[in-house]
Amino acid sequence: MRTLAACFEKHVTKIIITFKKDIGMKKHNFSAGPSILSEYTIKNTAAAVENFAGTGLSILEVSHRGKEFVAVNDEARALIKELLDVPAGYEVVFMGGGASMQFCMVPYNLLNKKASYLDTGTWASKAIKEAKLFGEVDVVASSKDANYTYIPKNYKVAEDSDYFHFTSNNTIYGTEMRYDPDMKVRLVADMSSDIFSRPIDISKYDVIYAGAQKNLAPAGVTLAIVRVDALEHVDRPIPTMLKYKTHVDKDSMFNTPPVLPIYSALQTLKWYKEQGGVAVMEKKDKENAAILYDEIDRNKLFKGTVAVEDRSIMNVCFIMNDEYKDLEDEFSKFASAAGMVGIKGHRSVGGFRASLYNAMPKSSVEALIACMKEFERTH
Numbered sequence: 001m002r003t004l005a006a007c008f009e010k011h012v013t014k015i016i017i018t019f020k021k022d023i024g025m026k027k028h029n030f031s032a033g034p035s036i037l038s039e040y041t042i043k044n045t046a047a048a049v050e051n052f053a054g055t056g057l058s059i060l061e062v063s064h065r066g067k068e069f070v071a072v073n074d075e076a077r078a079l080i081k082e083l084l085d086v087p088a089g090y091e092v093v094f095m096g097g098g099a100s101m102q103f104c105m106v107p108y109n110l111l112n113k114k115a116s117y118l119d120t121g122t123w124a125s126k127a128i129k130e131a132k133l134f135g136e137v138d139v140v141a142s143s144k145d146a147n148y149t150y151i152p153k154n155y156k157v158a159e160d161s162d163y164f165h166f167t168s169n170n171t172i173y174g175t176e177m178r179y180d181p182d183m184k185v186r187l188v189a190d191m192s193s194d195i196f197s198r199p200i201d202i203s204k205y206d207v208i209y210a211g212a213q214k215n216l217a218p219a220g221v222t223l224a225i226v227r228v229d230a231l232e233h234v235d236r237p238i239p240t241m242l243k244y245k246t247h248v249d250k251d252s253m254f255n256t257p258p259v260l261p262i263y264s265a266l267q268t269l270k271w272y273k274e275q276g277g278v279a280v281m282e283k284k285d286k287e288n289a290a291i292l293y294d295e296i297d298r299n300k301l302f303k304g305t306v307a308v309e310d311r312s313i314m315n316v317c318f319i320m321n322d323e324y325k326d327l328e329d330e331f332s333k334f335a336s337a338a339g340m341v342g343i344k345g346h347r348s349v350g351g352f353r354a355s356l357y358n359a360m361p362k363s364s365v366e367a368l369i370a371c372m373k374e375f376e377r378t379h
């Protein structure tokens with residue numbers, strides 16, 4: 001039986017925890033994904049969980065076919081078109097299954113005989129593995145031999161390939177292709193971790209896909225921008241849900257979409273627009289990355305892990321210099337005590353990774369830099 005005292009103690013503990021959270025130290029969220037979202041996104045999402053669009057109901061409990069949510073879905077898709085300057089002939093659809101499901105949807109919908117892939121890391125190789133289930137896969141180049149620390153260049157893509165697939169930003173390794181390659185064949189890109197961080201020449205692509213949890217929304221929704229006339233070139237039957245055309249034809253409402261993540265995505269998109277769009281994001285992201293890379297290059301304790309010309313502005317990977325290797329744990333603890341969250345590197349790289357997605361304020365990057373300087377001063 002619970003005594004009154006125990007009840008009281010539990011209650012007080014709860015108040016103290018809430019209080020600590022409220023006055024708690026500022027956290028700087030460098031997580032790789034799910035990751036930082038704008039305050040605007042979080043606040044508006046929280047408000048809609050309480051009362052959605054004046055319905056007096058939570059967004060968690062309303063019909064996706066109701067006019068309020070249909071408006072959200074349509075506005076989010078329209079804003080993606082606006083922000084990325086998506087030309088006519090393309091559609092934007094939201095799906096479940098993560099970017100990982102796109103690894104099979106792309107070949108399912110586009111691969112007749114042969115496709116070409118660039119192997120720049122874990123996500124690229126997972127995409128390659130799925131494509132092999134559907135036909136011949138030509139891996140045009142790979143940087144696996146150097147633990148994916150660079151982007152291969154001067155590769156050749158066979159002109160009889162159904163498409164060429166690349167990963168624009170390698171979230172785990174911190175390399176990035178910040179350009180839209182010129183190809184004679186259809187072009188497909190996994191832009192999960194750098195979409196909305198620059199203007200894109202959409203007209204060069206047939207499919208662009210991105211899981212939402214890096215630069216857009218909480219996990220649970222994946223967006224694809226598809227060239228509609230590229231979707232009906234394969235002969236095989238495609239299961240309904242895995243067919244892009246199904247989602248395109250139903251205005252991305254074939255079945256119940258991930259309602260809450262789409263609502264959050266809309267908030268982020270509105271915030272992007274209010275900030276001035278993706279070119280403004282790019283400028284800010286580049287500045288954030290530049291000051292952090294400058295510190296990594298200057299600070300005697302640290303070094304970057306990837307080829308300088310291929311450095312990602314989204315995921316900054318760095319390790320301790322050889323002579324300071326044994327300080328790694330200590331720096332980790334020092335940084336987390338200063339409020340840094342999520343800077344541990346992926347297990348396949350080690351060291352540290354600071355993800356600087358669009359919602360990252362410069363003040364947080366400066367806080368991390370201050371931490372690195374202070375650690376250097378005391379060691």
Ligand SMILES: *Cc1c(COP(=O)(O)O)cnc(C)c1O
Nearest residue numbers: 098099100123171190192193211
């Ligand atoms: C995170 C990530 C994925 C995997 O996304 P899921 O939504 O977990 O399937 C794929 N590609 C890239 C580039 C990523 O960053």
